[in-house]
Amino acid sequence: MSGPATTLGILGGGQLARMLALAAHPLGLRTVVLEPKANCPASAMAEQITADYEDPAALDELAARCGVVTYEFENVPVPAVERLVATRPVHPPAEALRVSSDRRVEKETLNLLGIPTAPFRAVDDRAGLEAAVAELGLPALLKTRRLGYDGKGQWMIRDGADIDAVPARGGLILEGFVPFERELSVVAVRGADGSFATYPLAENTHRQGVLLASRAPATISAEHQALAEDYARKLAEHLQYVGVFAIELFDTGETLLANEMAPRVHNSGHWTIEGAETSQFENHVRAVAGLPLGSTAARGPTLMRNCLSTMPAPAEIAAIPGAHLHDYVKEARPGRKVGHVTLTAPDEATLEQRAALLARVL
Ligand SMILES: Nc1ncnc2c1ncn2[C@@H]1O[C@H](COP(=O)(O)OP(=O)(O)O)[C@@H](O)[C@H]1O
Numbered sequence: 001m002s003g004p005a006t007t008l009g010i011l012g013g014g015q016l017a018r019m020l021a022l023a024a025h026p027l028g029l030r031t032v033v034l035e036p037k038a039n040c041p042a043s044a045m046a047e048q049i050t051a052d053y054e055d056p057a058a059l060d061e062l063a064a065r066c067g068v069v070t071y072e073f074e075n076v077p078v079p080a081v082e083r084l085v086a087t088r089p090v091h092p093p094a095e096a097l098r099v100s101s102d103r104r105v106e107k108e109t110l111n112l113l114g115i116p117t118a119p120f121r122a123v124d125d126r127a128g129l130e131a132a133v134a135e136l137g138l139p140a141l142l143k144t145r146r147l148g149y150d151g152k153g154q155w156m157i158r159d160g161a162d163i164d165a166v167p168a169r170g171g172l173i174l175e176g177f178v179p180f181e182r183e184l185s186v187v188a189v190r191g192a193d194g195s196f197a198t199y200p201l202a203e204n205t206h207r208q209g210v211l212l213a214s215r216a217p218a219t220i221s222a223e224h225q226a227l228a229e230d231y232a233r234k235l236a237e238h239l240q241y242v243g244v245f246a247i248e249l250f251d252t253g254e255t256l257l258a259n260e261m262a263p264r265v266h267n268s269g270h271w272t273i274e275g276a277e278t279s280q281f282e283n284h285v286r287a288v289a290g291l292p293l294g295s296t297a298a299r300g301p302t303l304m305r306n307c308l309s310t311m312p313a314p315a316e317i318a319a320i321p322g323a324h325l326h327d328y329v330k331e332a333r334p335g336r337k338v339g340h341v342t343l344t345a346p347d348e349a350t351l352e353q354r355a356a357l358l359a360r361v362l
């Protein structure tokens with residue numbers, strides 16, 4: 001079978017689109033990606049329209065070839081989504097893009113819903129920066145409101161001297177530094193019929209602002225698991241969201257603060273491919289295609305480790321029991337996410353043993 005009704009369109013053709021296409025395939029869905037870079041990671045699994053995201057003819061072609069359109073990154077130009085929405089359902093809604101692509105709007109929206117975040121102030125110039133520092137105190141983090149990722153577009157301000165070293169212009173926010181105990185994330189999914197589910201929380205570790213590893217299910221109190229679920233449900237309802245999204249959280253010991261939301265499948269949810277009953281990718285496809293959601297229950301303790309810069313030799317990973325290799329077939333580049341390895345095990349002790357073997361290779 002082919003044709004628009006059985007075809008999923010994706011804006012973006014990176015590894016997230018690649019894994020979405022892999023999940024769509026057994027459901028009988030074809031995938032077409034719109035991506036400006038030729039030979040993108042998704043192109044091995046999907047048909048590719050190679051054009052700019054704002055190219056009207058390319059957008060119209062995508063709409064003509066697909067029954068429903070989704071996206072794999074939050075900086076999709078809103079006019080592109082609006083053009084698609086005129087002829088095809090697009091999930092998640094454009095409002096989720098508007099909220100998540102600007103850190104100020106994002107934190108204001110979270111706070112409005114009663115979801116606590118780090119204290120923050122918008123910064124538009126040097127005077128505003130000094131006023132924000134006076135109000136929030138130091139240390140604090142200055143961030144670009146738009147287009148920051150993997151810790152890029154952020155400056156730590158520890159003392160008065162740092163104020164002279166950071167940019168003081170429009171389009172920034174200052175955030176109070178949160179002395180968190182650890183970082184967690186909740187990946188959630190909402191169906192077209194309003195059904196809702198969350199995965200068990202993941203505990204995340206970063207290296208130089210880039211996610212290095214996720215451990216799931218995180219060891220967490222029932223209260224905090226429920227709190228994270230409550231945050232996710234409130235946000236999903238507010239946005240009338242359809243699809244998978246994630247909220248990054250700071251665990252302060254006492255409570256959970258929301259850091260940011262991603263309106264898409266999330267790196268801290270990659271463990272679900274082998275570690276959960278239904279992967280985040282399959283559940284996203286199910287949600288946007290109007291199918292019932294699958295169980296988000298964990299199958300057992302799972303560790304996901306990103307491969308940054310280079311890939312390990314496949315034979316070395318395959319030799320580790322419970323290890324699953326995911327090569328995005330991307331060019332090696334310092335710090336770049338080029339793949340990941342997921343480790344599964346029947347129990348925590350076995351997972352630790354396997355993690356020690358993996359640590360020797362990665
Ligand atoms: N207010 C904060 N207090 C303490 N650490 C922070 C704060 N904001 C961000 N960080 C640290 O920086 C990392 C990246 O920041 P984040 O806001 O998630 O931006 P990005 O979009 O680059 O992921 C976070 O995962 C966390 O480790």
Ligand SMILES: [Mg+2]
Pocket residue numbers: 150248260
């Ligand atoms: Mg982040």
